[in-house]
Amino acid sequence: MSGAEQREIDDRDVGIETFVERAEGYYAPTFERVQRGSLPRWHVNIWALLVPWAWAAARGVWLLFWLSLAIDVLALVCLMQVVKFSPLLAEAQLDAAANSTLVARYSTWVTNYGWAAAILFIGGRFWMGSSANRWYFSQYSRWRIDQAVPSGVDMKRLILGLVIVAIVAPLTTYRATQLRLDERACFNQMRAGEAVGQLMPSYGAADVTALLTSIDADIADMQTRFDALDAIDGRTEAQNAERSQLRRDVRDLSREREQVSDFQTISAVDRFDCAFIDDFPTLARLDPPADVTYRRVPNEDAIAQGDEDATKVIAQIKDPVEGRKVTVFTYSAESIDIGINKLRAQYAGFFDAMTNVLRQSLIRVEVAFMQTPWPVVAFLFLALSWAFAGKGTTVFVGASLGFLALFELWQIAMQTMALVVVSTAVCVFVGLPIGIWMAKNKYFRWITEPILDVMQTIPSLSYLVPAVAFFGISQPPAVLATVIFAMPPMIKLTALGILQVPESTKEAALAFGASERQLLRKVELPMSIPSIMAGLNQTIMLALSMATISAFIGAEGLGAIVTSALGDANAGKGLLAGIAIALVAMMIDRILKGIRNSFSRI
Amino acid sequence: MSVVELENVWKVFGERAPEAMKAIRADGIGKAEVLERFGAVVGVKDASFSVEEGEIFCLMGLSGSGKSTLVRHINRLIEPTAGTIRIMGEDIGAMKTEQLRATRADKIGMVFQNMALLPHRSVRDNIGFALELRGIDGYTRAQAADRALETVSLHGYGDRLPSELSGGMQQRVGLARALAADPEILLMDEPFSALDPLIRRNLQDEFLGLSQNLRKTTVFITHDLDEAIRMGDRIGIMKDGEIVQIGTAEDIVTAPADDYVADFVAGISRLKLVSASKIMTSVDAFAAVNGNVDLSAGCPEAAPDDDLDTLVGLSTGSDKPVLIKSDGAVVGIVTKDTLLRGLQGGEST
Ligand SMILES: Nc1ncnc2c1ncn2[C@@H]1O[C@H](COP(=O)(O)OP(=O)(O)OP(=O)(O)O)[C@@H](O)[C@H]1O
Ligand SMILES: [Mg+2]
Numbered sequence: 010m011s012g013a014e015q016r017e018i019d020d021r022d023v024g025i026e027t028f029v030e031r032a033e034g035y036y037a038p039t040f041e042r043v044q045r046g047s048l049p050r051w052h053v054n055i056w057a058l059l060v061p062w063a064w065a066a067a068r069g070v071w072l073l074f075w076l077s078l079a080i081d082v083l084a085l086v087c088l089m090q091v092v093k094f095s096p097l098l099a100e101a102q103l104d105a106a107a108n109s110t111l112v113a114r115y116s117t118w119v120t121n122y123g124w125a126a127a128i129l130f131i132g133g134r135f136w137m138g139s140s141a142n143r144w145y146f147s148q149y150s151r152w153r154i155d156q157a158v159p160s161g162v163d164m165k166r167l168i169l170g171l172v173i174v175a176i177v178a179p180l181t182t183y184r185a186t187q188l189r190l191d192e193r194a195c196f197n198q199m200r201a202g203e204a205v206g207q208l209m210p211s212y213g214a215a216d217v218t219a220l221l222t223s224i225d226a227d228i229a230d231m232q233t234r235f236d237a238l239d240a241i242d243g244r245t246e247a248q249n250a251e252r253s254q255l256r257r258d259v260r261d262l263s264r265e266r267e268q269v270s271d272f273q274t275i276s277a278v279d280r281f282d283c284a285f286i287d288d289f290p291t292l293a294r295l296d297p298p299a300d301v302t303y304r305r306v307p308n309e310d311a312i313a314q315g316d317e318d319a320t321k322v323i324a325q326i327k328d329p330v331e332g333r334k335v336t337v338f339t340y341s342a343e344s345i346d347i348g349i350n351k352l353r354a355q356y357a358g359f360f361d362a363m364t365n366v367l368r369q370s371l372i373r374v375e376v377a378f379m380q381t382p383w384p385v386v387a388f389l390f391l392a393l394s395w396a397f398a399g400k401g402t403t404v405f406v407g408a409s410l411g412f413l414a415l416f417e418l419w420q421i422a423m424q425t426m427a428l429v430v431v432s433t434a435v436c437v438f439v440g441l442p443i444g445i446w447m448a449k450n451k452y453f454r455w456i457t458e459p460i461l462d463v464m465q466t467i468p469s470l471s472y473l474v475p476a477v478a479f480f481g482i483s484q485p486p487a488v489l490a491t492v493i494f495a496m497p498p499m500i501k502l503t504a505l506g507i508l509q510v511p512e513s514t515k516e517a518a519l520a521f522g523a524s525e526r527q528l529l530r531k532v533e534l535p536m537s538i539p540s541i542m543a544g545l546n547q548t549i550m551l552a553l554s555m556a557t558i559s560a561f562i563g564a565e566g567l568g569a570i571v572t573s574a575l576g577d578a579n580a581g582k583g584l585l586a587g588i589a590i591a592l593v594a595m596m597i598d599r600i601l602k603g604i605r606n607s608f609s610r611i
Numbered sequence: 612m613s614v615v616e617l618e619n620v621w622k623v624f625g626e627r628a629p630e631a632m633k634a635i636r637a638d639g640i641g642k643a644e645v646l647e648r649f650g651a652v653v654g655v656k657d658a659s660f661s662v663e664e665g666e667i668f669c670l671m672g673l674s675g676s677g678k679s680t681l682v683r684h685i686n687r688l689i690e691p692t693a694g695t696i697r698i699m700g701e702d703i704g705a706m707k708t709e710q711l712r713a714t715r716a717d718k719i720g721m722v723f724q725n726m727a728l729l730p731h732r733s734v735r736d737n738i739g740f741a742l743e744l745r746g747i748d749g750y751t752r753a754q755a756a757d758r759a760l761e762t763v764s765l766h767g768y769g770d771r772l773p774s775e776l777s778g779g780m781q782q783r784v785g786l787a788r789a790l791a792a793d794p795e796i797l798l799m800d801e802p803f804s805a806l807d808p809l810i811r812r813n814l815q816d817e818f819l820g821l822s823q824n825l826r827k828t829t830v831f832i833t834h835d836l837d838e839a840i841r842m843g844d845r846i847g848i849m850k851d852g853e854i855v856q857i858g859t860a861e862d863i864v865t866a867p868a869d870d871y872v873a874d875f876v877a878g879i880s881r882l883k884l885v886s887a888s889k890i891m892t893s894v895d896a897f898a899a900v901n902g903n904v905d906l907s908a909g910c911p912e913a914a915p916d917d918d919l920d921t922l923v924g925l926s927t928g929s930d931k932p933v934l935i936k937s938d939g940a941v942v943g944i945v946t947k948d949t950l951l952r953g954l955q956g957g958e959s960t
Contacts, residue, residue, distance in 0.1 A: 517727035520686055521741040521792070522716025524708075531743070535731045 023153045030161030036145070043146040050139055058138030065141070066170020069159025073137065073144050074170055080133035082181050087126035089185040094118050184286050195283035201272035203294070204265050217273050224266045231259050294334035298344045300327040303354035322354045349478045360479055367431075367485035374431050378423040383414070386423070390596065398603025405599065409592040418567065418589045425566035425593065428484070428556045429549060432491040436548045440496045441541070444503025445529065454504065461497045469494050469555055473562050487556065487564035495551035502544025506537025542605040546598060553594050567593070612700055613661035614796060614828040615668075620658045620684055620694035622677075622852075625651030632692050642851065654680040656852040658694075665826035667819075669843030670854075671833050677852040678832045679724060682798050685830060686719045687711060698796070716745050720789035722802040724832075726781045728773040734760070734784050735769035741792035759787035762817065764810075779806045783814070790821075797822075797829040803838065815841060836879060840864075848872050864956075865889050881954060887922055888915035890953030891935045891943030906941070910934045915942060922950055 029036040042048040056064040061077035064070075098115035101108040152158040159166070205217060214220035235255040238248055302325045311319030335343070353360065378386065387410050394406045413422050447454045472490040480486035510533050518532045534541075560568030567590050574583030623631045623645065631649035634640055642653045655677050662668040670678050683689040684696055687703050696703050698714060706714065720741065728737050736743075738759050739752035747755075753769075760766055763783040773781055782805050789797055803811045819842065822829055833839050839846050840860040847857045848868075856868035864884050867873035898904075911925035912934045922945055925933050933950075935943040945953075 511727075513723065513725055513727040514729060516688055517721070517723055518729070518740070520688055520715060520719070520721045520723075521788075522712050522714075522744050524712055527744055531740075532729060536729075538731075 025149065028149050028152055028160045036142075039142050040146050040149065043143055048142065052142070053135065053138030054141040054145075055138070057141030058134055061134065061137040061141070062170055062174055063167060066173075067162050067164075067167040068145060068148075069161075069163065069166055070141070070144050070148055071159075073141065077133070077137050078174060078177060080129060080137070082178050084126050084129035084133060085178065085182050086185040087122045087129060089182055090122040091119050091126065093186050093188070094122070180285065187282065187286065194279065197271065198275055198279065198283055201268040201275070204268040205272050208265060208269065217269060221266065221269055221273070224262060224269065228259060228262055228266065231255055231262070235259065293337050295337065295340045297329065297333055297335045297340060298347060300329065300343075301325065301347055301351075302327070303351045305354050305357050322351075349475070353479055363489075364480050364485040367488050371427060371431050371484050371488060375424060375427040378427045378430075379420055383419060390600070394596075394600050394603065397607055398599055402599045402603060406596050409596050412592055413589055416585055416589065418570075418586070421565070421567055421570065422589055422593055425553070425556050425568065425590070428488060428491065428559075428564065428566060429552045429597075432488050432495060432552045432556070433545070433549050435488070435492045436496045436499050436552070437545065439492070440499030440544075440548070441503055444500040444541075444544075445507060445534075447500060447504040448507035448533075457500070461501055464493070465497050469558050470561070472555070473559060476559075477562050482563040484564050486562060487559035490559055490562075491552050491555040494555045495548045498547035498551065499541075499544045502540045502547070503537065506540025506544075507533045509540065510536045538608050539605065542601070542608060546601045546605070549597055549601065550594060553590065553597070557590055613697075614664050614666075614699055615685055615830065616661040616697040616700075617681075617684070618659050618695045618697075620655055620681070620696060621692045622653070622655040622680055622684065622689060623649075623651045623692045624654050625649060627651055628692050653852050655684070655691075658849075658852075658854050660847055660854060660857055662828055662830060664828055665822070666844045667822060667829040667831055667842055669831045669833060669839040669846045670849060671836060671839045671846060672849030673834060676849040678834075678849055679800050680852075681849070682800055682830055682832055685796075685798055686715050686721060716741060716792070718794055719796045719798060720792055720794035721798040722782075722785045722789045722800060724800040724804070726773075726778075726785045728781055728784060728788075730773055732772075733769065734765070734771050734773060734776070737773065737784060738769075738788045738791045740788060741794075745792070755791045755793075756787070759791035760784075762790060762821070763787045763814065779810060782806060783810075786814070786818075793825075795828060797827050797831075799829060800832045801834065802831075804833070804835075811838075818842070836875060840879070840884065848875065860884055861886065861889065877956075881956060882920040882923070883918050885919050885953060886916045887913055887918075887933075887935045887945060888943070890919070890949055891915070891945045892949055893943055894941055897932075897944045897946075906932070906934060906944070912936050913945075919950070919954060923954075926950055 025037045025040055026033045039048065039052075039054075042052075054064070057073075062074050062081065065074035065077055094115050098112065098119055101111040101115055105112050148158060149160075152160050205220070208214075208220060208224070212220055212223045214223055235252060238244065238252040238255065241248065244252065303322050304325065305320050305322050308316075308319035308321040311321075390406055390410060391403055394403045413419050443457070447457050472494045473486075476486035476490040476493075480489060507529075514536070515528060515532060518528050523531065556564065556566060557568035557571060560566065560572040567586050570586035571583050571590070574580070574586065621632060621635075623635075625631065627649040628651050631645050631651040631653075634648065635645065635653075640648070642656075645651050645653055658681055660668065670681065672678055680689060684691050685698070685703075687696070687706075691704065698718060701714075703711065703714065729740065732740070735753060735756045738756040739747075742752045742755060757766075757769060760769055763786050765780060765783055765787065768776065768780070768784075773784065776784065782802060786799075786802050789799070803814055806814065815838065821827070831839075831842055833842070843860065845857060845859055846863055847854045848863065848871075849855070850871050856863060856872050858866075861884055863872060864876045864879055864881060867876055909929065910931045910933065911929050913922055913925055913936070915935050915937050917935075922933055926945070926947055932944050932946040934941050935945060
């Protein structure tokens with residue numbers, strides 16, 4: 010240790026006095042008693058008893074701050090329930106005989122909430138008051154190690170705490186006093202607002218009252234014209250048309266007037282409720298994106314010139330629906346749909362070719378699994394587990410295979426296996442190089458890592474949607490969805506394994522004249538094998554789970570039994586298929602673990 | 612021509628090393644200021660030395676003095692911030708990747724302070740690693756590896772994994788790995804530090820014999836002065852990234868460049884290190900003090916490069932001073948007084 014570090018340590022003042030800043034006379038002996046374990050449970054810190062959140066904020070004990078705030082607000086909410094239901098109870102009691110159930114219900118609620126409020130408040134306060142010093146002491150211990158831990162009394166923290174209390178407590182309490190908000194009311198309010206927003210500029214009105222007057226004048230005007238037309242006997246065709254048009258206009262305008270006058274009468278409380286208490290107010294309404302469909306059709310010109318298979322993409326634009334407004338969510342979703350549609354039409358050849366490749370390779374592997382006589386497959390499994398994973402696993406694998414055979418799930422399980430094998434193979438071939446690249450290139454790692462994290466949080470079902478959009482249904486898109494879903498661990502653990510190779514080992518290899526390639530092949534990859542195998546194992550498990558789920562898009566295999574059982578509410582069938590899936594997973598897992606262990610002698 | 616040659620090598624660690632280097636050049640600022648102004652650490656400060664063919668050059672200094680950093684420059688595991696390094700006359704800093712690789716593989720072997728064996732390979736494959744990188748076939752590799760194992764007396768351990776060996780054994784495997792490829796230059800970073808005294812002694816002797824036979828040019832790092840004196844033809848003493856003195860063991864012990872070196876050598880036994888020529892008084896000076904004493908009769912005689920040990924042996928058998936003779940002529944005189952003072956470390960009078 011250098012002299013400078015030593016000095017820094019000597020200079021650090023870790024005294025209680027520095028830590029508490031104020032009221033050292035109280036805290037020093039209290040801390041000592043906490044340390045001795047002789048602080049009685051009923052000893053309370055008076056400030057923490059009276060205003061726990063303020064004390065905790067000022068002292069920087071943030072966990073206690075949030076806890077105390079939660080307890081106090083909860084007690085307050087209970088109390089507010091009493092306030093809310095008491096008038097209802099009184100009202101019901103006016104005619105107690107007729108409302109006996111109501112009276113019983115309300116009085117139970119009032120008493121129960123009353124007790125809950127009292128217990129929460131008194132018990133909570135006592136607990137906070139008596140725990141405060143212990144929490145504070147543990148914060149002191151942490152502060153001694155790390156001076157960044159809050160210490161002393163800080164006005165800024167106190168103010169921040171009080172602001173939080175002021176935002177959280179009143180709103181929550183207010184919400185608790187309200188009966189259930191009428192969702193329709195908020196929706197109507199929004200519609201009225203929109204109507205006003207549209208009409209204001211078109212009438213050039215300055216405020217809502219002026220707007221109403223102009224609309225009234227308009228309606229009266231139209232009504233007079235209508236009445237005049239109505240009075241005529243033997244109207245011409247044109248007059249008839251004008252009359253009905255006028256009637257429609259009057260009706261529409263009256264409806265809008267209704268909304269405008271509604272808007273005027275909305276009370277401030279309602280507005281407040283809708284804006285701050287109810288759902289998050291999203292008001293943005295956009296014109297929907299142009300509804301375009303892309304189709305690939307034969308290209309007449311090129312065909313005329315002799316190219317028989319020529320095709321081209323044409324865009325068909327549908328007329329927009331009059332006055333349709335959509336939310337941001339709908340807008341984005343529709344835009345994405347259109348984009349996918351376009352890609353799908355533009356690169357149809359590519360997608361079809363890919364589907365074909367996947368289908369062909371799947372068929373090959375399926376044939377390998379399903380047409381190899383069952384004794385051979387069973388023997389291979391048993392031999393593998395015997396060679397790598399020992400006696401216990403072999404027995405387990407035998408029993409699992411017996412289960413599959415006995416319940417006639419063998420062929421179907423083999424189908425699932427084929428899907429898993431193909432997907433895993435793709436995962437390895439694509440994931441390994443990506444993982445290596447990720448380990449070697451810092452910038453690529455910065456980009457890829459968050460993407461992988463996100464990929465791992467997206468629920469597996471979501472992967473099926475784009476797969477269907479681009480590749481249709483059945484086996485091939487299932488493989489693709491599975492590959493994308495199962496790849497992240499392969500990539501991540503490959504990169505991790507390579508990054509974990511100690512710098513000194515790499516240095517030694519370089520010192521003896523290793524090239525970058527030799528370094529990778531002879532040092533980094535071999536040393537990453539345990540990590541890569543762990544990634545492979547995870548990838549296979551994910552692939553298996555995805556292979557099951559992709560039954561939703563028509564992939565065959567054990568998953569299909571589960572989904573069909575789900576449709577028919579057939580518990581027994583679903584359960585047996587589920588067990589079969591679990592057994593397949595465990596067999597693969599055990600055998601792989603065995604192989605992995607035999608690698609990790611190092 | 613020197614085999615290894617370093618010329619004004621500087622190494623500054625940190626993002627802003629080039630700036631720091633400029634400031635050092637322009638204003639001559641010190642280590643502390645470099646750290647403060649640029650957040651950079653001076654690892655090696657203006658180091659120059661050269662090692663001749665077959666020579667063992669010892670670098671020694673306290674922990675953190677920059678020995679490992681300096682030696683890594685020789686095979687360019689670390690790029691110098693300034694200065695040139697030449698291997699057999701070729702500037703290693705100017706080499707292209709492929710040439711550098713070839714130089715490392717063919718000419719330089721290295722033993723690491725922390726062993727740095729490859730954990731997934733057997734001891735034999737570890738030792739054959741450099742040969743494997745050169746594309747030598749498996750049989751030849753195994754032969755070479757077994758020979759090297761024999762040298763470090765680990766015969767029969769070839770098929771173990773490094774993790775199955777003790778720390779000292781691993782260090783010997785590291786040594787064998789460097790020897791197996793038969794490089795002309797050996798860089799040895801505290802190769803014997805983790806060994807017990809007995810094996811250490813054996814290996815030191817073994818290595819000395821080896822390098823005398825094969826004339827390997829060696830840069831040998833140690834923080835143990837005894838080892839440095841035992842192994843080194845010349846010794847460079849490092850302090851805070853700077854080489855403060857270079858010389859033979861005798862030079863350093865008899866004429867330390869500064870207090871730091873003097874402190875270092877204070878506890879060293881001079882018996883076998885210091886030669887008669889370093890402490891003897893000239894005949895005239897002797898005559899000036901003692902008058903014309905007859906020195907012809909019964910005086911023991913020794914050569915100028917006999918060590919103090921020999922002189923003590925001669926001196927105890929007689930009460931006369933020892934005559935130091937070269938080519939039959941008396942070149943100096945060592946009295947009991949001078950001898951005692953020489954043993955103690957005082958200057959010759
Ligand atoms: N990559 C680096 N970045 C910053 N500073 C470094 C780096 N490598 C070494 N140093 C610094 O250079 C100095 C010399 O380190 P070095 O490892 O060469 O010491 P050493 O003489 O070999 O010591 P030891 O006898 O303990 O092995 C140390 O102060 C160390 O903190
Ligand atoms: Mg070192």
